[in-house]
Amino acid sequence: MRVAENLNAALHGLMEREPGLYLLGEDVVDPYGGAFKITRGLSERFPGRVLSTPISENAITGVAAGLALAGDSAIVEMMFGDFTALAFDQLVNFAAKSVTMYGERLPMRMVVRCPVGGGRGYGPTHSQSLQKHFVGVPGLALYEASPFRDHADVLAEMLERAEPCVLFEDKVLYTRPMYEVEPPFALRADGGTAEVSLPGVRPDCVVVAGGGVAHRVLDAMRSLLVEEEIVCTLLVPSRIYPVELELPDVRQVFVVEEGTAGGTWGAEVAHVVHQRHWARLDGPVTLVHSADSVIPTAAHLEREVLVSARDVHRTIREKLRG
Amino acid sequence: MSAPAPLRERSHGDAPAKSPLTGLSDQDLSLMLTIRAFESTLLDLFDRGMLNGTTHTCLGQEYVPVALEGLLAPGDHVFSNHRGHGHYLARHRDPEGLLAEIMGRSGAVCGGVGGSQHIRRDRYLSTGVQGESLPVACGVALHLKRTEPGALACVYVGDGTFGEGAVYEALNIASLWDLPLLVVVENNGIAQSTPLAANMAGSIAGRAAAFDIEHRRVDTVDVTAIRRQLDPAVRAVREGRPLVVEFATHRLGPHSKGDDTRSAQDIAEARAADWYPRYAAADPERFARLDAAARAHIDAVAADVVAREPS
Numbered sequence: 001m002r003v004a005e006n007l008n009a010a011l012h013g014l015m016e017r018e019p020g021l022y023l024l025g026e027d028v029v030d031p032y033g034g035a036f037k038i039t040r041g042l043s044e045r046f047p048g049r050v051l052s053t054p055i056s057e058n059a060i061t062g063v064a065a066g067l068a069l070a071g072d073s074a075i076v077e078m079m080f081g082d083f084t085a086l087a088f089d090q091l092v093n094f095a096a097k098s099v100t101m102y103g104e105r106l107p108m109r110m111v112v113r114c115p116v117g118g119g120r121g122y123g124p125t126h127s128q129s130l131q132k133h134f135v136g137v138p139g140l141a142l143y144e145a146s147p148f149r150d151h152a153d154v155l156a157e158m159l160e161r162a163e164p165c166v167l168f169e170d171k172v173l174y175t176r177p178m179y180e181v182e183p184p185f186a187l188r189a190d191g192g193t194a195e196v197s198l199p200g201v202r203p204d205c206v207v208v209a210g211g212g213v214a215h216r217v218l219d220a221m222r223s224l225l226v227e228e229e230i231v232c233t234l235l236v237p238s239r240i241y242p243v244e245l246e247l248p249d250v251r252q253v254f255v256v257e258e259g260t261a262g263g264t265w266g267a268e269v270a271h272v273v274h275q276r277h278w279a280r281l282d283g284p285v286t287l288v289h290s291a292d293s294v295i296p297t298a299a300h301l302e303r304e305v306l307v308s309a310r311d312v313h314r315t316i317r318e319k320l321r322g
Numbered sequence: 323m324s325a326p327a328p329l330r331e332r333s334h335g336d337a338p339a340k341s342p343l344t345g346l347s348d349q350d351l352s353l354m355l356t357i358r359a360f361e362s363t364l365l366d367l368f369d370r371g372m373l374n375g376t377t378h379t380c381l382g383q384e385y386v387p388v389a390l391e392g393l394l395a396p397g398d399h400v401f402s403n404h405r406g407h408g409h410y411l412a413r414h415r416d417p418e419g420l421l422a423e424i425m426g427r428s429g430a431v432c433g434g435v436g437g438s439q440h441i442r443r444d445r446y447l448s449t450g451v452q453g454e455s456l457p458v459a460c461g462v463a464l465h466l467k468r469t470e471p472g473a474l475a476c477v478y479v480g481d482g483t484f485g486e487g488a489v490y491e492a493l494n495i496a497s498l499w500d501l502p503l504l505v506v507v508e509n510n511g512i513a514q515s516t517p518l519a520a521n522m523a524g525s526i527a528g529r530a531a532a533f534d535i536e537h538r539r540v541d542t543v544d545v546t547a548i549r550r551q552l553d554p555a556v557r558a559v560r561e562g563r564p565l566v567v568e569f570a571t572h573r574l575g576p577h578s579k580g581d582d583t584r585s586a587q588d589i590a591e592a593r594a595a596d597w598y599p600r601y602a603a604a605d606p607e608r609f610a611r612l613d614a615a616a617r618a619h620i621d622a623v624a625a626d627v628v629a630r631e632p633s
């Protein structure tokens with residue numbers, strides 16, 4: 001099963017189980033089923049609760065917040081994650097704040113799903129990974145889709161938090177199979193953080209990465225093993241904020257993400273790791289991310305900007321081998 | 323959810339009221355006077371350095387939420403804005419909780435976290451970001467339409483707030499989806515320091531019309547007449563026909579505190595339109611009695627709340 005099908009199945013399951021759950025977004029109803037087809041089949045099965053909306057990202061996020069306020073739950077699909085910029089007010093100033101600003105905890109069961117990331121030539125305003133702009137908002141939890149965790153569990157966990165959540169879904173994942181890891185690496189995916197490691201071997205370093213770049217890290221892990229005999233363990237947290245990580249006992253930690261340089265998610269992860277594990281590290285956590293640039297459209301230019309397996313390989317090799 | 327009682331019980335027949343007090347209950351008049359006393363007391367507390375932060379009083383506009391309250395049912399949701407004390411008091415008649423909230427004292431409705439502009443109690447909620455509540459109210463209205471048909475979501479906004487895109491995104495959705503949304507515009511002709519003419523091209527009526535939404539303009543301060551005028555359209559809201567009601571009203575006080583940039587003439591015009599002297603003239607004895615009682619009540623509330631522990 002591919003990630004897109006897994007997401008679709010998760011939405012079907014959730015809509016079926018929760019009669020008070022709505023799904024809102026642009027062009028989400030059948031037969032179109034959303035720009036990336038993630039909502040296929042839902043409007044036919046759940047008429048009245050799956051609604052195609054006008055092109056109004058701010059308002060649909062507000063409508064979701066209103067449904068949550070009234071005791072329902074809501075999932076919003078942003079056609080492209082870039083457009084969360086238009087929903088920032090509703091998400092940050094209303095939905096997330098409402099959880100605590102009225103003096104007692106107010107449950108707000110809502111999720112904003114955001115297709116993010118480049119690699120498909122959609123250009124500067126349809127390719128960004130805007131995770132970093134949502135880090136550190138009280139009452140807002142961030143998740144990243146991953147091929148290593150069933151999205152039925154992810155979505156259920158988000159709604160259970162009873163606070164607004166954003167799910168970042170790297171578009172390149174949609175066509176990837178779930179749970180695919182090639183030997184000699186092995187996947188352990190029994191909780192919120194998936195681990196890919198070389199069984200029985202103590203790793204030289206840990207790489208923390210969101211689900212969207214996991215396969216780029218895996219490619220680098222393979223070449224590092226073959227060419228440099230460097231052994232890495234990959235950790236893919238499903239919830240990326242608030243950061244909560246159990247690290248194996250290693251002295252080098254890397255964080256990989258597709259977001260561009262400056263105020264990154266990785267910087268937040270590094271801060272948490274430094275606070276907890278500074279004494280046992282050889283040095284600061286190393287951040288690997290895309291360049292400080294808009295994301296160009298032409299494939300050769302886009303490749304130069306976006307973080308790649310080669311960047312991950314080079315950074316880890318330089319750090320460990322000098 | 324039950325619809326509000328028919329208005330006939332509240333008014334005296336169908337003839338236009340001769341004075342604003344005709345058909346107005348003591349409770350309604352007391353409520354207007356309580357809101358006036360509350361807001362006046364707030365400005366006084368500010369002058370004496372006893373209030374933290376900021377506040378926006380609704381002096382001059384007190385009759386708007388009192389008139390609306392007669393058309394709303396307990397199951398309706400009310401969304402308010404920065405100028406929301408009157409909206410809250412009309413809904414919950416709780417000056418103690420509100421003042422404690424504004425002052426951060428024990429008994430505060432929201433523990434002192436929200437303050438003047440961020441209050442939630444039952445189905446009442448205010449936020450301090452202009453226009454933000456309209457889409458949220460659409461979401462609540464969508465919920466009500468499906469699970470509590472007959473109930474509505476009422477949103478108070480000012481004229482200046484029609485500069486926000488969220489307003490139009492929400493009006494579009496409300497109209498497309500036949501949502502029970504009632505938008506109450508308190509058009510006091512000014513936004514902070516900017517007159518309506520410098521803020522708005524066209525008109526509120528024109529903007530409602532653009533979305534195929536009914537518009538009613540209210541030019542009187544007579545609560546009973548307002549209710550009679552609006553009753554049928556508000557009933558239609560409950561059936562899923564959104565409505566914009568525009569009150570031509572006047573802000574008597576500063577935008578927040580001590581920040582009134584209007585000319586003496588503009589301020590004099592606002593004062594001349596005030597409901598308070600008109601109501602006083604209509605039935606001086608009754609008015610004076612209820613006004614004295616409202617002031618005494620608010621004085622006692624203030625004395626009590628000021629002496630309380632922090633929230």
Ligand SMILES: Cc1ncc(C[n+]2csc(CCOP(=O)(O)OP(=O)(O)O)c2C)c(N)n1
Binds near residue numbers: 451514
């Ligand atoms: C999004 C946003 N922009 C600006 C402000 C600052 N602000 C608070 S009240 C106000 C004027 C609002 O005018 P209007 O809607 O006419 O309401 P009134 O104050 O007259 O009741 C402004 C600009 C705000 N609270 N929210």
